[in-house]
Amino acid sequence: MHALHVLYGGTFDPVHAGHLAIARAAHAGLGVSVHLMPAADPPHRPPPGATAAQRVAMLELALEGEPGLRLDLRELARSGRSWSVDTLRGLRAEIGEAAPVALLVGADSFAGLPTWKSWRELFGLAHFVVASRDGDDGLPPELEAALQGRMARTPDELSQSPAGKVLWLHQPLHPHSATAIRARIAAGQPWRHLVPAPVAGYIDAHGLYRAVTGP
Numbered sequence: 001m002h003a004l005h006v007l008y009g010g011t012f013d014p015v016h017a018g019h020l021a022i023a024r025a026a027h028a029g030l031g032v033s034v035h036l037m038p039a040a041d042p043p044h045r046p047p048p049g050a051t052a053a054q055r056v057a058m059l060e061l062a063l064e065g066e067p068g069l070r071l072d073l074r075e076l077a078r079s080g081r082s083w084s085v086d087t088l089r090g091l092r093a094e095i096g097e098a099a100p101v102a103l104l105v106g107a108d109s110f111a112g113l114p115t116w117k118s119w120r121e122l123f124g125l126a127h128f129v130v131a132s133r134d135g136d137d138g139l140p141p142e143l144e145a146a147l148q149g150r151m152a153r154t155p156d157e158l159s160q161s162p163a164g165k166v167l168w169l170h171q172p173l174h175p176h177s178a179t180a181i182r183a184r185i186a187a188g189q190p191w192r193h194l195v196p197a198p199v200a201g202y203i204d205a206h207g208l209y210r211a212v213t214g215p
Contacts, residue, residue: 002095002098002099002100002159003032003099003100003159004030004032004100004101004102004155004158004159005032005035005091005095005099005100005101005102006026006030006032006033006034006035006101006102006103006104006129007035007037007072007087007091007101007102007103007104007126008022008023008026008034008035008036008037008103008104008105009037009038009039009075009082009084009087009103009105010036010037010038010039011038011039011055011178012036012038012055012058012059012178013049013050013055013178013182014050014055014058014178014181014182014195014199014203014208014209015036015055015058015059015062015178015195015196015199016174016176016178016181016194016195016196016199017174017176017194017195017196018174018176018177019036019062020062020066020069020196021171021174022104022106022131022169022171023036023066023068023069023104024066024068024069025131025169025171026104026129026131026169027068027069028068029155029169029171030102030129030155030158031155033068033069033070034068034069034070034104035070035071035072036059036063036069036070036071036072037072037073037074037075037087038052038055038056038059038071038073038075038076039075039082040052040075040076040078040081040082049182049208049209050208050209052076054202054206054208056071056073056076057202058199058202058203059071061196061198061199061202062195062196062198062199064198074087074090074091075087078090083116083117083118084103084116084117084122085116085117085118085119085121085122085125086117088101088103088122088125088126089125092125097162098162099162100127100158100159100160100161100162100163101125101126101127101162101163102126102127102128102129102158102167103122103126103127103128103129104129104131104169105128105129105130105131106130106131106132107130107131107132110128110130110132110139110143111138111139111140111143113143114140114142114143120146123146123150123163123164124163124164125163126163127152127158127161127163127164127165127166127167128165128166128167129158129166129167129169130166130167130168130169131169131171132168132169132170132171147166150164150165150166151165151166151167151168152165152166152167154167155167174194176194181194181195181209182209185203185208185209185210186209186210186211187211
């Protein structure tokens with residue numbers, strides 16, 4: 001039986017405590033490594049505030065001492081936008097059709113799945129593990145319909161087929177987003193407690209996310 005391969009994609013601009021909480025919860029709950037995969041050119045948001053190299057450097061700092069979390073640079077190695085469907089097609093060409101694969105996503109991202117490129121095709125390429133607070137599972141009707149018969153009750157179900165299941169990973173989510181952290185830095189508000197200490201040091205050293213104009 002193949003081990004479950006879990007990808008956690010995102011811009012990680014910057015990587016923060018909430019990202020790590022989700023990745024750790026998935027590692028603990030699924031019993032496998034979680035591969036954090038920074039996007040090169042995110043299709044669903046404006047260009048990142050840090051360069052790809054800087055975002056990777058911050059991830060490397062954040063993942064030191066995290067044996068269950070790994071860095072995956074496959075989206076940075078590919079030209080063009082980081083569409084998940086293309087990433088999964090490439091992974092399938094690499095590891096085959098039989099290996100179980102899962103995308104780890106936050107509940108907000110999952111609710112927006114119908115806006116993703118070729119979103120229905122994703123269920124044929126991977127499972128979804130959705131990090132969610134209890135009670136915030138409101139989904140658009142077309143996604144609710146697509147999920148019929150796909151809900152997994154236990155992590156073991158994900159290892160029994162290559163793709164197509166959805167597992168809700170209920171865990172406390174941090175209220176701060178990367179967008180809010182960048183805004184705090186630009187505004188001179190407290191922010192260092194929201195990211196790993198080495199990442200805070202890197203942001204300070206490189207002057208990232210500071211406001212470029214005066215008040």
